[in-house]
Amino acid sequence: MTEFIQQPWPWYIAGPLLGLIVPMLLLMGGKLFGVSSNFRHACAACMPGNIKFFQYDWKTSGLWNMVFLAGAIGGGFLGGWIWGNPEPIALSQQTVTDLQALGISDFTGMMPADLFSWENLASLQGVVVMIVGGFLVGFGARYAGGCTSGHAISGLANLQLASLLAVIGFFIGGLIITHVMYPLLF
Amino acid sequence: MKNNLKYLLAGLFFGFVLVKSEVVSWFRIQEMFRFDSFHMYGIIGMAILTAMISIQLIKKFSVKDLEGAPITIPPKDSRQVTRYLAGGILFGLGWALTGACPGPLFTLAGAGYGIMLVPIASAILGTWVYGALRPKLPH
Numbered sequence A: 001m002t003e004f005i006q007q008p009w010p011w012y013i014a015g016p017l018l019g020l021i022v023p024m025l026l027l028m029g030g031k032l033f034g035v036s037s038n039f040r041h042a043c044a045a046c047m048p049g050n051i052k053f054f055q056y057d058w059k060t061s062g063l064w065n066m067v068f069l070a071g072a073i074g075g076g077f078l079g080g081w082i083w084g085n086p087e088p089i090a091l092s093q094q095t096v097t098d099l100q101a102l103g104i105s106d107f108t109g110m111m112p113a114d115l116f117s118w119e120n121l122a123s124l125q126g127v128v129v130m131i132v133g134g135f136l137v138g139f140g141a142r143y144a145g146g147c148t149s150g151h152a153i154s155g156l157a158n159l160q161l162a163s164l165l166a167v168i169g170f171f172i173g174g175l176i177i178t179h180v181m182y183p184l185l186f
Numbered sequence B: 001m002k003n004n005l006k007y008l009l010a011g012l013f014f015g016f017v018l019v020k021s022e023v024v025s026w027f028r029i030q031e032m033f034r035f036d037s038f039h040m041y042g043i044i045g046m047a048i049l050t051a052m053i054s055i056q057l058i059k060k061f062s063v064k065d066l067e068g069a070p071i072t073i074p075p076k077d078s079r080q081v082t083r084y085l086a087g088g089i090l091f092g093l094g095w096a097l098t099g100a101c102p103g104p105l106f107t108l109a110g111a112g113y114g115i116m117l118v119p120i121a122s123a124i125l126g127t128w129v130y131g132a133l134r135p136k137l138p139h
Helices: A002-006 A011-019 A021-029 A037-046 A058-082 A093-102 A124-144 A148-157 A161-185 B002-020 B026-033 B039-060 B081-098 B102-110 B114-136
Strands: none
Touching: A011 A021, A011 A148, A011 B002, A011 B039, A021 A148, A021 B002, A021 B039, A037 A058, A037 A124, A037 B114, A058 B002, A058 B102, A093 B026, A124 A161, A124 B081, A124 B102, A124 B114, A148 A161, A148 B039, A148 B102, A161 B026, A161 B081, B002 B102, B026 B039, B026 B081, B081 B114, B102 B114
């Protein structure tokens, strides 16, 4: 039983289950699936300052979403900590070879320990990957009005041209980092 | 708060699926941006398709939510081309660096990767700076 629940899921099982979050939230209370709004709610709750963008009642519009996010942390704990997959991810050999050439040596777990560690925060590489990367995720998601959940899933599923533009942007940015920046950063 | 309990359950389901699908993995995101595997494209594609069919059914049958209110989805303003492309590119840069979008950042923290608190704090700061610069940015 434990072995069964530790297994990773194939795309054709995981994809539809992920998509079901959209109708689930709509049916529960007419809520739109979008995770990055929570960063805005956090700003509105803790440090709104004199900024107009953060002057709103975050409890009315966002408390449900923060509760949803708390659940997502719990889901990560159950699926990744309690019943985590003990095996390394079955990556394509090409990706493994390319990442090894960049200097990644540890392929266990979900994140490369070579990059994501407290020690690596003392290096330029660690600062760029963790701090600059996080900053761009927050800044970019709000500028674009949504992230992977709000645009790539909710927005494209609702046939929004705006979301298609945003997703094209996501890929331009991702390809620049992967193929131009990473070879320079390692 | 009692009203919000159902969202906690939905979030638990979301986080569990994110881990089991390996969508939270920096390795899987790299594989996607290198076009080396169908895995991520299959997941995102199937998720969009499932959500699309669900939304069409909800609209067609004018389904109401659990609280009895009609379900409406406000359209996004597609005239603001600059914000979607520029914001999208900046987000994409961050997505490939951290290997995680906002949901996975939190799910990874829950899965024991405490180091993800660093990009989470940084993302909140990024959001705050966007809020401060918003009147000056082209949209």
